[in-house]
Amino acid sequence: MDLRTRAGVLVGALAALAAAPSAARACSTCTVGDPTLTVTGTEQPFQNRVRLSAVLRHRRETLAALGTDGVRVPDAVRLRENRVELGLSWAPADRVVLAATLPLIHQRVRYANLARTERWTVGDLDLRARTVLYRDRRLAPRHLLSAVVGLELPTAPELRDPAGRIIFDLQAGSGSVDPLVGLLYSRFAGVFSAHVTSTLRVPTEGYAATRLGPTAQLSVAGQVQPWTVFGLRASLDGRLDGREVTGGARVDDTGGGILFGTLGVIALPVPRDADLVVLAQLSVPLVERRRNGREGGVVSAGVTHDF
């Protein structure tokens, strides 16, 4: 996808969301009748709820390289990445949320031959629609089951290494249109809340005639919020990546699985403003079975504001 097409995709998606009517609500948690603080994507929808978010994530990853004589050298390529994920969501109806997320990415890469690259780029635009399939009651629901469908659009440019090669693990995006489906179950029980999210993304063919493997994600998160303005979160976030297919052939040294453990806090920095929520989290890999590299911990901090 060329620059003009990518820009066009962004124009269409963001213009649609920017055209959303403003919500004449004073307090988002008051409107849903539940004081639980929620991160983007797990909020309780109500008509015309508009949410803007920005999440900063820092992560590290290393990749193995294949040297002369076929010797596999682990951790030969090192990636340090900071990304700001800008999100905008709008609920056109009581049971439907439309969301767009665009990552702005800063990467530092040290290649196996000690060459270094630093780059700023945009990632793939993530568009999602969530619809509530079941809720036990309209105000302050205790059970919420939602279906999610989405599309990841190839807005990220193709990035090449110094030798002109495309290293997929270092890309800011997949270069392909990737549909996804998922389910979200949320349980709200006073100071406790829990969210189980599962998604399956099935990429289409992207850069260099390569189709990334399907990715299944499962996240189980629990939150205890002893005070209205402050809560503690913990989650297990697992991901299974299928093997890539290049030129019709499956690539054995790709894919795998990883399980992160995450601890975090969620809070209202301005106690009288329930629409402004901040989040800080630390995720560390607990189990890693990737075939082509290792991922390090992820530090993230974000802010969400309801309008």
Place this chain on the structure above:
Amino acid sequence: MTSEPRGAAVALLLSAGAACVGYAPGLEVAVSYEAAPMTLAVLTDDGGRVQLDTAELAIEALELVPCDAWTAALGALGPARAWAHGVVEGESAGGVRLDVLHDGGTSVAAGVLRPLPGRYCAARLHLERLAIEGRAERGGRWTSLAFARALDRDLRVPFDAPMDLDADALNAGFGRNALRVRFDAAEWFDGIGHLSEERLAEAIVTNVLGSFTLVCNPRAGTDE
């Protein structure tokens, strides 16, 4: 929607498709081939003469061989496949087809290696094909000399001294190196004067395999 989200949307649009990249080169070895200049008639070591119409050598690849024998042995046991991910930094330089008669005395570039840090003791060439056409004076008679042969052989050529490629070399400004593979095609025809037709081609191939030398020198700060 208030004006802030609209402003954010504009900022996103402005950033669409942007990629700003900075790059600092790492360890590099520029590979080139250099055939000695050829004369019209080659004088062999046994007093015979060879006149060539065609002398072409195709070299498919060149890669650096680490000094660490244990590492090399592990590699021999390991998987021989390359990763489609492209994280194959110790890759070989691209193939070349050398026209010895016309390329003699000039340097033919074969690409740039971007090796992993390490100590390298040799280069491994994969010779693909040899084609010779001309005449040879053998036993006082001129006979036709013509064959084209697929070689498909790996040839290990040692360095005079190990080549150290590491972070220290990079920081000292010696990250960029030049590796010249030199050979003299006149040596290819030594000792063929009294050989039978059947053994002639194999003797020339043997001479070809022994004709290479390596010259390695750092070229810090140059754009060569």
